[in-house]
Amino acid sequence: MRAAKIAGLLVLFSALNALSAQQVEQIVYVSTCDGNENIYLINEDGTGIKQLTSNPANDWSPKFSPDGTKIAFISDRDGNTEIYVMDADGSNKINVSQSPANDWDPRWTTDGKIVFLSDRNRYWELFIVNPDGSDLKSLVSNWVPEEHMCWSPDGEKIAEESDRTGNWEIYVGDSKRTKMVNITNHPADDIDPCWNYDGTKIAFVSDRDGDQEIFVIKPDGTGLVQVTHNHCDDYSPQWRPSENKKK
Numbered sequence: 001m002r003a004a005k006i007a008g009l010l011v012l013f014s015a016l017n018a019l020s021a022q023q024v025e026q027i028v029y030v031s032t033c034d035g036n037e038n039i040y041l042i043n044e045d046g047t048g049i050k051q052l053t054s055n056p057a058n059d060w061s062p063k064f065s066p067d068g069t070k071i072a073f074i075s076d077r078d079g080n081t082e083i084y085v086m087d088a089d090g091s092n093k094i095n096v097s098q099s100p101a102n103d104w105d106p107r108w109t110t111d112g113k114i115v116f117l118s119d120r121n122r123y124w125e126l127f128i129v130n131p132d133g134s135d136l137k138s139l140v141s142n143w144v145p146e147e148h149m150c151w152s153p154d155g156e157k158i159a160e161e162s163d164r165t166g167n168w169e170i171y172v173g174d175s176k177r178t179k180m181v182n183i184t185n186h187p188a189d190d191i192d193p194c195w196n197y198d199g200t201k202i203a204f205v206s207d208r209d210g211d212q213e214i215f216v217i218k219p220d221g222t223g224l225v226q227v228t229h230n231h232c233d234d235y236s237p238q239w240r241p242s243e244n245k246k247k
């Protein structure tokens with residue numbers, strides 16, 4: 001009896017493990033479907049699409065915080081470019097740069113602050129700010145947090161776009177760029193690769209159906225999934241980090 005109960009529990013545990021292993025990941029990206037740039041969140045299988053900005057101005061360059069709860073982005077909704085931060089469901093949008101000057105290129109530090117470029121003092125300089133807009137100060141340093149884009153989480157592989165064969169393809173290889181393998185092999189333009197946080201998948205952009213769409217593919221070139229399906233451009237994919245899938 002006791003052995004049967006333990007066996008039952010083991011079955012339950014392995015079922016739960018399988019569920020968490022198959023957890024659907026999310027991708028944030030930019031789409032022009034509304035006639036201007038807006039930010040969307042979508043499941044990697046193309047379900048659960050959610051529009052996070054609906055402003056008539058342009059909203060672009062979405063960057064997830066390291067804990068996956070917030071998104072920094074650029075918007076020109078007040079007439080000049082600003083850095084905004086919103087919750088991952090699109091609520092609580094805060095202008096954290098607050099300057100009539102140009103504010104660009106938000107990146108998260110590992111401890112959850114935002115570094116960005118601004119020309120508010122005539123020259124381009126780095127600033128750092130909390131995600132609630134507090135404690136904004138210039139960063140007297142050339143240090144810029146590395147962007148999570150092409151490198152696999154273990155740092156041993158790279159994914160890059162190249163038109164070396166006459167059309168744009170995604171190539172995957174080791175960090176020394178030897179043995180780069182074409183994983184897309186399609187006559188359309190395949191660009192903008194972004195690795196997920198456990199290194200098992202790469203999101204990229206392709207215009208193979210006539211306009212730009214988000215696709216997901218495994219690093220060995222198998223398992224291709226078309227994530228977006230529409231007649232406008234979709235680009236700048238970035239995976240949502242989660243507690244169990246952080247670097």
Ligand SMILES: [Ca+2]
Binds near residue numbers: 036038054059
């Ligand atoms: Ca917009």
Ligand SMILES: [Ca+2]
Binds near residue numbers: 097102
């Ligand atoms: Ca500004």
Ligand SMILES: [Ca+2]
Binds near residue numbers: 167170
């Ligand atoms: Ca191609």
Ligand SMILES: [Ca+2]
Binds near residue numbers: 214233
């Ligand atoms: Ca599209």
